[in-house]
Amino acid sequence: MKDGSAPRRTEQDQLFFEDLEVGMRVSGRERQLMQGDFQAFSALTGDAHPIHYDEAYASQTSFGRCVAHGLLLTGLAALGASPISGRLHASMVAFVWQEMRFLKPVFIGDRVTPEHEVHSLHEMHGKPHGRVRFIVRLHEQARGIVAEGHHDYLLRTRVGAGA
Template sequence: MTQPAILEQIANTTLYWEDLVPGMTYSTSSRTITEADVAAFAALTGDFNKVHVDAEYAKGTIFGQRIAHGMLVAAFMAGLTSRSIPNQFFEGSLFSVLENRLKFPKPTFIGDTIRVEIEVVEQKTTSRPDRGIVAFLRKAINQRGEVVAEMAATCLFKRRTPGDAQ
């Protein structure tokens, strides 16, 4: 097979429900959370909580410094995950995100760099034979190796039908 043919085959690959087996893991690239990110998120959402935007106030908190908004971290997790190579192969099969549950076991500080580790934790059939449910656990990990956010995501995927490519 020629190189262009291989690239075309890869580009046309779709991962279906059957391909997403429990225990499968992958990671994303990383992203640093900047002062500009926090300021823009505060302006966009109207969340000007002092722990995010007031350095003097934040010094007196249990964190000792400003922290990023939890939902900003969750949004970056979603962005990093959607740009990951495995997720590119979901475009023809992911119907919907059904649920996201979030936990923030540690703070994320301005200047932290996070990446996301994703694990398929469960695969369930539905009453409809053309679709199934996949549960993922996504962990945002900072440059110190600390888990700063966890997102349990439940998604509805297309199941492979006889006409779909393997």
């Protein structure tokens, strides 16, 4: 929009619990990680371990160079950072659980892309929402999957949302 505000979402483009199916996948936007990203995350969180920003220190580790913070990667893999997020505004109740495994290091200059796949849907009888588990994978352009895990969300049903 010209004024910089977010586009208004219509009822038709919103997704609710019962609209999701096991196996549905959505990929997020590719992002190239830069040294400034590592520094900003360190400043925000207070995690000032030199392995994330000091090339001389990092060169003496088994990684040989600076590596991304695990929680920075977890944040980049959040469903809220994906294109589907805008279609869940009317149904999102809460992000309730997450677990990630870091399989390979991510370095300055790497390009990562998150992928979310609906793994399971659990109706919560008597509740206006259900629980959805997404398998989350973070792909690095040249080295494949560098992190994987799952995120659980509570999403409203159409009845629960009054839709």
